[in-house]
Amino acid sequence: MVDYGYRKEAAEIFIRIMQAVITGLKTDHAFWSAYNAGTARGQGERNTLNGLAPVGFLLKLLGLVQISPNRVIVDGMNPFSRSITVQYRGTRVDFFGDRTQVSFANGQTMSVQGGGIHEISLP
Numbered sequence: 558m559v560d561y562g563y564r565k566e567a568a569e570i571f572i573r574i575m576q577a578v579i580t581g582l583k584t585d586h587a588f589w590s591a592y593n594a595g596t597a598r599g600q601g602e603r604n605t606l607n608g609l610a611p612v613g614f615l616l617k618l619l620g621l622v623q624i625s626p627n628r629v630i631v632d633g634m635n636p637f638s639r640s641i642t643v644q645y646r647g648t649r650v651d652f653f654g655d656r657t658q659v660s661f662a663n664g665q666t667m668s669v670q671g672g673g674i675h676e677i678s679l680p
Contacts, residue, residue, distance in 0.1 A: 559617050559633075568618050568636035571611070573597075578610055616643070619652050628678040629659045631669065 558567040577592035581599040588608030589599025599608070620633030624645045635641060635652035643650045647662030656670045659677045669675040 564618060564633060564636045567614075571614055571618055572637075574611060574614075578608065581608070615641075619643070620657075621650060621652075622674070624648055624650060626662060628676070630674065630676050631657050632674045633672050 558564075558570075574592070577597040577599075578588065580597045581587060581589050581592065585599055585603070587599065587603040588605065589603060590601035590605045590607045592599055592608075602608075618637075619635055619641060620631045621643060622630040622632050624643065626646045626648055629648060629650055631650070635654055635657070637652075638654070640654070641652045643652070649660040651658040651660070656668050657675070658666060658668045660666045661679055663679070665679065667677050669677065
């Protein structure tokens with residue numbers, strides 16, 4: 558969906574998935590291999606890796622293409638109403654509604670605005 562321009566709609570699906578995961582954790586203290594779309598109740602095996610939060614899906618929604626200690630590539634804008642921070646090996650990427658800010662381990666910080674692909678790298 559994201560690849561075809563439906564980032565907001567895909568974000569709504571992600572939110573629903575996370576609501577089901579959270580419901581399973583609160584009521585059963587477990588991750589489930591599947592979740593019922595109507596009730597958000599867990600089904601199948603308990604505490605399987607399939608039931609974890611879909612991190613790859615989240616990173617795609619945010620537009621994080623690559624993150625390394627000296628280079629970040631982002632594509633698109635944060636579709637969520639709240640800011641989200643991703644950290645990896647000293648590199649921090651803050652996704653705000655209108656901009657993305659990258660902070661490298663050496664203290665250098667850069668921001669980009671607008672959609673499209675942006676590459677931020679250290680010299």
